[in-house]
Structures are given as structure tokens and as C-alpha cells.
Amino acid sequence: MSAVHPFLAHAPGELVSAFVVPLVSLAYLLGVDWRMTLITLVPVALALAPVPLMATPARLREQREVDAAKGRITGSVIEFVQGISVVKAYGGAERAHHRFLAAKDAFVATFDRWVRGLSRPAAAVQLVLSPPFVLLVVLTGGAVLVTHGALPPADLLPFLLLGLGLTAPVAALGHGFDDLSAAGRAVGRIRDVLSVPPLPEPGHPVPVRGGRVELRGVHFGYDGGHEVLRGVDLVLEPGTVTALVGPSGSGKSTLARLLPRFSDPTRGAVLLGGADLRRVAGPELYRTVSCVFQDVRLLRASLADNIALAVPRADHAAVVRAARLAGVHDRILRLPRGYASVVGEDAGLSGGEAQRIALARALLADTPVLVLDEATSFADPETERAVRRALAAREGERTVLVIAHRRETVADADVAVLLVDGVIAEQGRPAELLARGGAFARFWEAHGPAPADGASTGRGVRP
Numbered sequence: 001m002s003a004v005h006p007f008l009a010h011a012p013g014e015l016v017s018a019f020v021v022p023l024v025s026l027a028y029l030l031g032v033d034w035r036m037t038l039i040t041l042v043p044v045a046l047a048l049a050p051v052p053l054m055a056t057p058a059r060l061r062e063q064r065e066v067d068a069a070k071g072r073i074t075g076s077v078i079e080f081v082q083g084i085s086v087v088k089a090y091g092g093a094e095r096a097h098h099r100f101l102a103a104k105d106a107f108v109a110t111f112d113r114w115v116r117g118l119s120r121p122a123a124a125v126q127l128v129l130s131p132p133f134v135l136l137v138v139l140t141g142g143a144v145l146v147t148h149g150a151l152p153p154a155d156l157l158p159f160l161l162l163g164l165g166l167t168a169p170v171a172a173l174g175h176g177f178d179d180l181s182a183a184g185r186a187v188g189r190i191r192d193v194l195s196v197p198p199l200p201e202p203g204h205p206v207p208v209r210g211g212r213v214e215l216r217g218v219h220f221g222y223d224g225g226h227e228v229l230r231g232v233d234l235v236l237e238p239g240t241v242t243a244l245v246g247p248s249g250s251g252k253s254t255l256a257r258l259l260p261r262f263s264d265p266t267r268g269a270v271l272l273g274g275a276d277l278r279r280v281a282g283p284e285l286y287r288t289v290s291c292v293f294q295d296v297r298l299l300r301a302s303l304a305d306n307i308a309l310a311v312p313r314a315d316h317a318a319v320v321r322a323a324r325l326a327g328v329h330d331r332i333l334r335l336p337r338g339y340a341s342v343v344g345e346d347a348g349l350s351g352g353e354a355q356r357i358a359l360a361r362a363l364l365a366d367t368p369v370l371v372l373d374e375a376t377s378f379a380d381p382e383t384e385r386a387v388r389r390a391l392a393a394r395e396g397e398r399t400v401l402v403i404a405h406r407r408e409t410v411a412d413a414d415v416a417v418l419l420v421d422g423v424i425a426e427q428g429r430p431a432e433l434l435a436r437g438g439a440f441a442r443f444w445e446a447h448g449p450a451p452a453d454g455a456s457t458g459r460g461v462r463p
Ligand SMILES: Nc1ncnc2c1ncn2[C@@H]1O[C@H](COP(=O)(O)OP(=O)(O)OP(=O)(O)O)[C@@H](O)[C@H]1O
Pocket: 222, 225, 228, 246, 247, 248, 249, 250, 251, 252, 253, 254, 255
């Protein structure tokens, strides 16, 4: 956008002012003597001669390479800064720095090649447009005409005074052309981003009736890669908590992200309140489903605003109630400005605390469907308790899907679902599944969710 800005905002005005005065001068000079006008325009013609050389497809390609090399430098700097703790912890500063140096060297080489081809014609143009050269041409030509008696000596004066101004549009054109070409390339990159097709919104939305969620023969793969979900049939009933378990990478988070329609299934359908998600209007969907994901994102706003994100008009008491339920109220009060503390300024939160803020946000939204991707940071007992309390407070008919890494969460759930390699291996009541001794029991035994610290607080479902 900043590359497009100068062209749109400044170039029109600058070009107009650069052209109007010279064009008026030109008209006047033509009235004085047309031969002398042609002589005065010789430097301009010389300056325009190399322009075709500077705007070849090869040059444009080189210019795009320079842009890309610049982008790689920025990328390597951002990567280095964002990953600085990892780099430090593993003593890889040298190597990480090396990536930056390599990007820098590549940029210098590309830029050098580009500028080398450009510098000679550019210097020639500047020379030709410089006042001494213009005066030299005008004086020489004028002297010839005057000595032959073809021009009254006084008529030479306007050409000396105004001739210098005629070169201004060429210089302005040069800048304008640079801006135009930079803007053109930037527009290309913006178009690349905008051309990513959005999920289509339904033309005739279907209303959502209740919070029943159903996955019917759902297949899903990321960008043509291998299928992560391979035919999932699952029903989440209102008023129940379903715990989704499975080995890392089995597709649990992928499945959870289909509920708020972050993606559409490649085959099969996700139904919400009897309606195919593809036929549900966006606003209605987000009034129905709220989520807490593994990677929590808090906005640079006050904690109160963060919690009230979905319900901006919520009164303070409601915000506090949600924060209490999520077990983060006391922590917020310990901050210097309490609920007015701003994330990233005076509210420094741990991963688990941030997760609880996100949980409070989801609880305040009070949607019929709640999706919780229990992160590893939920492993802290306080957060764990908060989640259990939140899930236990099943006000009304809420449908809850929780991706569980804790035995207690699974034990408390009404239904446990084991996902292995994108297919449901087993599902049923947790206690019954354990008693049956099938795939779920074996998973629980072998690499199941970690037991809670210390004594069990579960309902006594222990392997
Ligand atoms: N954005 C993505 N693009 C491409 N592949 C992805 C993407 N997100 C996940 N995957 C792949 O999909 C598979 C399932 O990932 P997913 O995050 O659903 O696993 P998970 O069951 O939630 O694991 P975990 O318990 O570690 O959170 C993995 O093989 C992963 O590499």
C-alpha cells in the first residue's frame, strides 16, 4: 500500500504542476520563433531517447527481483527477531545471523546488477537536462541564427530564460515513471493476496435451529496435500460435552476448525442446527459457535475489551462473571490497572493466563456451541480447574467439543471420541470405553492424556 500511495496521492498533482508551466512556456516560445523552439527542445529529445532502454521487460523483471530480494531481507530479520529465544537457547545465533547475511548479499548482488545497467543512461539523461548543457545548446543555436540575421538578438532572451524550464517535465516524468512502475508491481502483489478466493457466502442462508452439530462423511486435506480427515461421522448433542482425543497430528485441531468454518470439508458436510455450514450466514454462524484454540490471540486492547470481544455492549458485571468462571479474575485484579490493563503494554500474561482470557471471552459470548482446543498450557492446575468449572456450568443446552489432553477432562465428558489418523477409531461413554478394553483403552494406557498432578480430581474413572 505504501508503494501505491505516492503514485495515487502525489503523482497527479506533481505531474500537473510539472507540465502546465512548461507547456504554457512552449506555446509562448513557439509564438516567438519556431526554429529556435526546436533547438531549445533538443536536450529534451536527447533525454527521452534512452527511455525505451530503461523500460524493457528484462529491466522490469530485474526490478521485481530487487523487490523480492528486499522482501527476503525483511523476512529474515523478522524471523530472527521472532525466534530470538529459540536461537539463543540453542546457540544458533551464528547460523541465524548467517541467513540474514545471505539474504543481504543476495540483495546487494541483485541490486548491483540492476543499478549497473541503469546508471549510465541515468547519468547521461541528467547531464543532458542540466542547465549548463541546455544553455550551451540554446546559445549555440541562437548565435548561429542571430549571425545569419534570422533572429533579432532580443528574441534570444525568452529562450535563455524559459528554455531551462522546459526540461522540468522530463525529470518529473522520470520520477513519475518510477512511482508508476513501483505502484504497478505493488498492485500485482496486492492482487495476489486479494485473489485468494474467500469461502463463498450462501446466497439464500438457511436458519440454524439449535446447537446440534453433525459431521457427515467429512474428508479434509490442506491445499491438495494428503487427507488429514478421512471420512469422519460424528454427532455432538446439545447439553453434552464431547472429549476428542488422539495422537498428536491425528487431525483433532483440524476437525475443530471446521466447526467455525475456517475451512470447508473437501467431501462430506458439517451440519449446525440441521443446516449445512456452507448455507449458514457468517454472522449467524459466529453467534452460534465460539472457540478457544491452542494458539491464543489477544488483541492489543484492554483485558475487558478482549473478554467482551463478541459482546461489545456487555456490562462490566458480565465481564467479571465470565472472568471468574474462567478462573482469571483474581489475576486480572493483581495487574496495576486491573481490567483496564492493555495486552502487550501493562498486561504481561502467561500462556495459561492468556488461554483463560480466551476462555472467558468464549464464555461471555455464551454461544450454543463451544469448541475448546485444550492446549498444553492448560496443564497448569489453575487453568485446568477453570476449564472443568466452565464445562461443568453447562447452562442450558450448550454443545461442547473439547480436545482433551488431560485424563480428568476426558473422564468428565459425556462422550469420548478417539481419532486416529483422520478416522474415528472408537467413541462412547468414557467409562464404558475403558471397560471394553478396545482401541480407546489401549490409547489411554499407552500414550493417553497425561494424568493430573497429584491426586486425581476426576470422577474416579482411572485406567
Ligand atoms: N495449516 C496447515 N497446513 C498444512 N498441514 C497442516 C496444517 N495444520 C495442520 N496440518 C497437518 O494436519 C495434520 C493434523 O494436524 P492437527 O493440527 O489437526 O493435529 P492434532 O491432532 O490437533 O495434533 P496435536 O495433538 O499435536 O495438537 C498434521 O499432519 C499437520 O501437519
